[in-house]
Amino acid sequence: MRYCPECKELMYLEERDGEIHYVCPSCGYEIIHDSSELSISVVRENKVLVLDRDTTAEPIVKVECPKCGNNEAYTWIVQTRSGDEGGTVFYRCTRCRYTWRIYT
Ligand SMILES: [Zn+2]
Ligand SMILES: [Zn+2]
Incomplete structure (x- = not known):
């Protein structure tokens, strides 16, 4: 950490x-x-x-940016090292570059 x-x-x-x-x-x-x-x-x-x-290199998906309201963001998934359930989905706004995450 x-x-x-x-x-x-x-x-x-x-x-x-x-x-x-x-x-x-x-x-x-x-x-x-x-x-x-x-x-x-x-x-x-x-x-x-x-x-x-x-x-x-990252795919763009339709998702609303919580910061500027833009509705396209790059997305990628980070798997946790421990290999337990799922990973964390990250989004980065194509306009303001704000980055946020969603736990799966
Ligand atoms: Zn944004
Ligand atoms: Zn920082």
Whole structure:
């Protein structure tokens, strides 16, 4: 478990390119799960680039953004490590990039 150093939100795990990333659902802050503190600052500088690349690969669904009322959002599912029931569905608004989640 990690909390976002920016806004203290609980970060979720995302597996991407064989690496574990901690991602903040509210500001998009990312940390690569690595023991070296060096990689953390690198990821932070590339924050926007990384997020842009990801969102283009994610499917868009019709769902209303709770923040701006836009009704399209990118979606992806994060399975919990423990392998118990289901996963968490995430949505990211295509307009304002607000990210929220729904537990299944
Ligand atoms: Zn944050
Ligand atoms: Zn929105």
